[in-house]
Amino acid sequence: MDDTDIYAAIGEEGFARLIAAFYKQIPADDILGPMYPRDDLAGAEARLRDFLVGRFGGPMRYIEQRGHPRLRMRHAPFPVTPAARDRWMAMMNRALDDTALPPEPTALLREFFDQVATMMINQEA
Numbered sequence: 001m002d003d004t005d006i007y008a009a010i011g012e013e014g015f016a017r018l019i020a021a022f023y024k025q026i027p028a029d030d031i032l033g034p035m036y037p038r039d040d041l042a043g044a045e046a047r048l049r050d051f052l053v054g055r056f057g058g059p060m061r062y063i064e065q066r067g068h069p070r071l072r073m074r075h076a077p078f079p080v081t082p083a084a085r086d087r088w089m090a091m092m093n094r095a096l097d098d099t100a101l102p103p104e105p106t107a108l109l110r111e112f113f114d115q116v117a118t119m120m121i122n123q124e125a
């Protein structure tokens with residue numbers, strides 16, 4: 001299975017369940033909670049979901065609405081320390097466990113998140 005087969009395998013619904021499981025954990029988190037827009041968590045959820053849908057073989061809604069992802073640039077306003085990165089990954093790993101998608105897409109997504117999350121680190125502490 002390639003990255004771009006994942007949308008066909010898990011569908012809109014798979015991404016929606018995964019990203020909902022991730023965002024559900026955000027408000028109560030001491031590191032990540034304060035970074036996300038409290039009055040637009042649903043918008044933030046849609047942005048990450050649509051980005052992933054497009055990246056993994058589905059409709060390109062994210063690029064149509066937001067343009068080129070430029071993820072490092074878009075994260076520049078937020079203090080992404082190694083601790084924030086590890087917390088983000090812990091939440092995403094929990095969301096992947098809870099969502100229980102099939103093993104192959106789960107492994108590919110886990111690997112992708114792990115690499116991109118490390119790339120987002122923009123300050124040491």
Ligand code: HEM
Binds near residue numbers: 035036037047118
């Ligand atoms: C490493 C820890 C990370 C932290 C602390 C973090 C934090 C944030 C925050 C606070 C936002 C703004 C929420 C909003 O959209 O209003 C955001 C947006 C976003 N993040 Fe992250 N993020 C992290 C990792 C990642 C990773 C690994 C990905 C991709 C797999 C990602 C993809 C996105 C996308 C697509 C957006 C929306 C950008 C936009 O269009 O404005 N982030 N992130």
